[in-house]
Amino acid sequence: VPAESALKDIFAEDFHIGAAVSSNTIKSQESLLTHHFNSITAENEMKFASVHPEEELYTFEEADQIVDFARKHGMAVRGHTLVWHNQTTDWLFRDEQNQLVSKAVLYERIRSHIQTVVGRYKGDIYAWDVVNEVIADDGDQLLRTSSWTEIAGDEFIAKAFEYAHAADPNALLFYNDYNESHPSKRDKIYTLVKSLLDRGVPIHGIGLQAHWNLFNPSLDDIRAAIEKYASLGLQLQLTELDVSVFRFEDKRADLTEPEPGMLEQQAEFYEAVFKLLKEYSDVISAVTFWGAADDHTWLSDFPVRGRKNWPLLFDERHRPKPAYYRLAALA
Ligand code: XIL
DSSP states (O other), X not given: OOOSOOHHHHTTTTOEEEEEEOTTHHHHTHHHHHHHOSEEEESSTTSHHHHOSBTTBOOOHHHHHHHHHHHHHTXXXXXXXXXXSSSOOGGGGBOTTSOBOOHHHHHHHHHHHHHHHHHHXXXXXXXXXXXXXXXXXXXXXXXXXXXXXXXXXXXXXXXXXXXXXXXXXXXXXXXXXXXXXXXXXXXXXXXXXXXXXXXXXXXXXXXXXXXXXXXXXXXXXXXXXXXXXXXXXXXXXXXXXXXXSSOTTOOOOOOSSOOTTHHHHHXXXXXXXXXXXXXXXXXXXXXXXXXXXXXXXXXXXXXXXXXXXXXXSBOTTSOBOHHHHHHHTXX
């Protein structure tokens, strides 16, 4: 068991400290997870394709294991995610002739999905990422084009929140997205969420995924995003924080160890970020890392397959990295 002070204690006055887990890492990272974190998110196990591969088939075994783990260790659980363009089985959008279904059919299917999944974990999952990544990255278009928009314009977004609220009136409902601190996307996210609020749609928070790197975004852009979202009167959570050592455009694949200085630079970035987040602890209720340690992170496969990255606070053997010590000093 690691002896160092627990992240969840260091930030006890500020926010929950979470980690994304899988049905494997709740075993391979058990002592790290239970020592440092008081919240978890299933990295993949609650996504549409994982729990509902066929219309008549729900597969909850791995999701259940994760919820049981949290219950056993007294951890909070965030649910991820109900409406998304990825990791969603195509049957949802298609009829027997493989044509796109009508709006009415799509709504009935997603209503029933949300009722079943949110209903199953009522009382265990306190917050759901109801709608994930619907905003377009580039250009003037507000929404990304997907089967969702092709069938249902933009109305499916409000519907999803209404169905989730009906399934569990106590759950906190989030809109979640990445590039959330980039000024133009930030403004689009703000516009979408404001229009939902203006229409009385039940939404309680904005999830800032926070897939960041040593060069991006700037602290000023992070601050501006927090201020703008908070002005809507909603709570904010960082839902998928990691700090890649590579710029997104950097496709080098030959590094087997971090370059000199990289982990120190990462420590400085993490320290500056958490100092800033602490200033906003009245609106930020949780900070979840997208993984617990560098032995298991999606950045080993994205955007360059098989390339090592060192984005988290603990190394491949679960030892604290320089960034951990900087955060511990903020206690
Ligand atoms: C990622 C998982 O970490 C990977 O294991 C999976 O292969 C792809 O999805 N935004 C999200 C998360 O909302 O669900 C994604 O998770 C990372 C980007």
